[in-house]
Amino acid sequence: QVQLVESGGGLVQAGGSLRVTCEASRRTSGAYALGWYRQSPGKERELVAAIRWNGGAYYADSVKGRFSISRDNAKNTVYLQMNSLKPEDTAIYYCAADRTRGDLNSNRAYWGQGTQVTVSS
Secondary structure, rough: OOEEEEEHHHHHOOOOOOOEEEEEEOOOOOOOOEEEEEEEOOOOOOEEEEEEOOOOEEEEOOOOOOOOEEEEEEHHEEEEOEEEOOOOOOEEEEEEEOOOOOOOOOHHOOOOOOOOOOEEE
């Protein structure tokens, strides 16, 4: 079983930046697709960003150009750097890990507990 621990959430003013971090209990190098989802009240869960085992990245249109996903396999860690934050980015952010060399699939992923990100106007 893979356990994921998230950190870095908090309160920030619009236009500011945050970096959320997720550390996995086992190695993710070469075997896992990793990503970040978010969910706010009344809205469906949204895939924000994902990174393949080979480094290929995906971003939702709503965050493209503002967010950046990266991974450090030596530390079993995935990061989401969030810049130019907007109130619409307010949500609980969840990291996910999927043991695949393909794309991240939420239906087979392991999940973190979530971390709250709140952007004030």
